[in-house]
Amino acid sequence: MSKSLETRLLKLEAREExxxxxxxxxxGIDKEDEPLFTDVWEEDAVWELGDPSSAAKNKQEIxxxxxxxxxxxxxxxxxxxxxxxxxxxxxxxxxxxxDLKATATNAKGVPLLITATYYDxxxxxxxxxxxxxxxxxxxxxxxxxEPWSNKPESRIKG
Numbered sequence: 001m002s003k004s005l006e007t008r009l010l011k012l013e014a015r016e017e018x019x020x021x022x023x024x025x026x027x028g029i030d031k032e033d034e035p036l037f038t039d040v041w042e043e044d045a046v047w048e049l050g051d052p053s054s055a056a057k058n059k060q061e062i063x064x065x066x067x068x069x070x071x072x073x074x075x076x077x078x079x080x081x082x083x084x085x086x087x088x089x090x091x092x093x094x095x096x097x098x099d100l101k102a103t104a105t106n107a108k109g110v111p112l113l114i115t116a117t118y119y120d121x122x123x124x125x126x127x128x129x130x131x132x133x134x135x136x137x138x139x140x141x142x143x144x145x146e147p148w149s150n151k152p153e154s155r156i157k158g
Contacts, residue, residue, distance in 0.1 A: 026078035
């Protein structure tokens with residue numbers, strides 16, 4: 001296999017693995033799956049949710065932050081869209097920009113609609129692609145009062 005073909009194949013594999021990291025982040029949050037959620041982070045990763053001064057600066061702080069989120073949000077549904085991923089195979093690093101559409105219900109029972117952009121950095125220094133940094137820039141987080149309802153009888157089940 002030629003060097004350029006091998007590099008192209010490695011980049012394609014990396015892109016798919018990075019997309020899976022992004023998806024597992026969402027699944028981990030939404031399903032409150034702590035092992036899945038923590039596995040997407042490097043030990044020294046940074047997670048910034050809009051406010052740089054309150055960023056979590058390692059895996060333990062990230063775990064504490066998500067546990068707080070799970071206490072304050074009744075439910076979450078994250079959807080990552082439009083990922084643009086740049087990969088540096090030689091250095092084992094990557095960056096990505098992706099949009100977020102999410103719905104959530106806070107502890108007071110208020111349904112929320114959220115849109116934001118993720119700015120991500122990744123590494124595969126441990127042999128697996130993981131976040132080294134995830135920054136979130138919120139465009140809006142707004143209550144949705146109609147026709148959304150938290151009443152079970154108002155929800156259509158598939």
